[in-house]
């Protein structure tokens with residue numbers, strides 16, 4: 001019967017979407033986030049570092065207007081992804097002592113502002129290195145095991161979805177800022193080193209029990225307000241090329257890992273942030289942005305983190321793609337996270 005065939009077709013089309021909502025047969029226990037200031041919700045708060053954001057004007061549009069340590073005017077991608085995957089509305093920092101058991105069971109962020117895949121990147125910012133973040137994850141597993149037992153801990157860890165969002169600092173705040181790595185590597189070999197470090201990080205995370213890993217690439221760092229050219233305000237082409245080179249190489253590596261390790265029940269997905277942010281910049285009018293090149297809180301390298309402590313609230317934030325001179329606004333993050341989710345991350349479910 002044609003009617004039945006049509007119903008069948010509709011069901012085939014609709015069912016995977018219904019499962020994808022996170023309430024279907026695929027269980028997502030928790031969300032875990034590794035990375036830098038784009039996804040750090042406050043792990044650096046109690047640390048002596050310039051890479052922190054637990055003071056106004058940060059958080060001016062966060063629930064309660066609270067400056068939590070998130071490097072934006074509101075929520076950051078970890079919160080948005082936790083919500084997208086149907087787990088919870090806010091992804092808390094692991095560091096700090098106010099976590100309840102339910103927080104631990106549904107996931108935390110280990111990300112630290114100023115961090116990168118290169119251990120040297122974390123030194124000037126006194127951030128937690130990518131390896132240090134894996135050690136925090138180990139610590140988390142131990143703590144959870146003590147609280148709920150090994151079996152339940154293993155279930156939470158294996159049903160979790162993991163993300164890594166780093167690499168921008170390795171280029172912007174390390175390679176292009178300090179001479180050490182430039183003396184050791186030309187740009188293509190440094191990118192190769194970063195790719196190798198990022199692959200090793202991802203493999204180690206997988207070996208520690210993470211089965212579903214979303215790898216987010218490097219944004220168009222040449223287009224953030226602090227890295228644009230003085231005068232013309234054009235995006236810096238060299239920084240963007242370096243980001244693109246890293247992304248094209250790591251995307252292939254993530255595909256390779258996915259093919260090799262799929263058998264062991266693991267899934268890896270590469271999420272593109274580069275072209276999605278570039279699209280916001282190019283078609284800003286379409287998204288209702290009026291200001292593309294400047295940050296709402298200023299545009300020099302000193303218009304971010306502790307350097308804008310207690311600066312007044314930034315008006316008209318909805319007109320801006322960038323909140324400070326490095327980080328997008330909550331509105332920009334929301335659009336980009338939605339797109340990455342639809343393009344690739346939903347494959348992790």
Ligand SMILES: *[C@@H]1O[C@H](CO)[C@@H](O)[C@H](O)[C@H]1NC(C)=O
Pocket residue numbers: 193196197200
């Ligand atoms: C990544 O791991 C491989 C294999 O253990 C090692 O040979 C390589 O040096 C590592 N890469 C980096 C950048 O540490």
